[in-house]
Amino acid sequence: MEIRPIGIVRSCFGGKFAVPRQPGLCPSAWGELIFEPEFRQAEALRGIEGFSHLWLIFGFHLTADAGWSPTVRPPRLGGNERVGVFASRSTFRPNGLGLSLVRLDGIETRSGSGNVLLLGGIDLADGTPVFDIKPYLPYAESMPDARAGFAPDPPQRLEVDTTPAKSFEALPERSRRLIVEALSLDARPPAGRDEPGRIYGAPLCGLEVKFTVEEGICRLVSVEPADGSGLKG
Numbered sequence: 001m002e003i004r005p006i007g008i009v010r011s012c013f014g015g016k017f018a019v020p021r022q023p024g025l026c027p028s029a030w031g032e033l034i035f036e037p038e039f040r041q042a043e044a045l046r047g048i049e050g051f052s053h054l055w056l057i058f059g060f061h062l063t064a065d066a067g068w069s070p071t072v073r074p075p076r077l078g079g080n081e082r083v084g085v086f087a088s089r090s091t092f093r094p095n096g097l098g099l100s101l102v103r104l105d106g107i108e109t110r111s112g113s114g115n116v117l118l119l120g121g122i123d124l125a126d127g128t129p130v131f132d133i134k135p136y137l138p139y140a141e142s143m144p145d146a147r148a149g150f151a152p153d154p155p156q157r158l159e160v161d162t163t164p165a166k167s168f169e170a171l172p173e174r175s176r177r178l179i180v181e182a183l184s185l186d187a188r189p190p191a192g193r194d195e196p197g198r199i200y201g202a203p204l205c206g207l208e209v210k211f212t213v214e215e216g217i218c219r220l221v222s223v224e225p226a227d228g229s230g231l232k233g
Contacts, residue, residue, distance in 0.1 A: 079190025
């Protein structure tokens with residue numbers, strides 16, 4: 001079987017750093033799905049507005065060149081314990097495919113792009129290729145009694161202190177919410193988290209957001225113009 005992208009996601013996450021590891025963890029996150037020219041027929045989306053959420057089958061394009069591994073080290077286990085790749089949601093998979101449940105916030109018709117899907121609560125980096133869309137059916141796919149293996153509970157969140165970054169309050173409200181939600185999930189890689197005073201940078205909302213974590217508190221250091229990657233607020 002040969003598959004090809006039906007569209008590309010433009011996202012508030014300009015790169016893979018600080019992207020939430022699951023959909024819905026950053027409710028304020030936003031993006032849009034722009035279809036490839038051959039899939040821009042309005043008929044292909046007929047009826048989709050009746051669904052609040054969609055499954056996206058996508059490709060891990062930022063790690064595709066790294067290949068796959070039969071075992072991986074999930075961040076939820078501190079990055080030290082290995083589990084089987086098929087018992088994880090790791091990006092390092094044989095076919096590099098991901099599955100994400102996103103909110104459909106609307107449909108916008110644009111000159112030159114056709115119908116564009118406006119998405120919310122996403123966990124996808126800017127430029128993510130999408131291979132298919134399927135509506136979410138809560139009566140069949142919501143399993144409140146399901147077990148979640150080594151990740152039974154939502155991730156713990158850090159307190160986020162934005163006061164050191166003077167320009168933060170001037171940002172649009174949704175950008176402020178998204179930055180706080182993303183940083184509260186501790187965007188640092190598992191390795192090197194104990195390095196005191198280290199400043200990290202994350203491309204969020206078309207900005208370069210710099211932060212540090214000390215004594216369980218994430219402090220926003222600065223918010224600066226970025227290179228233009230990612231959707232702005």
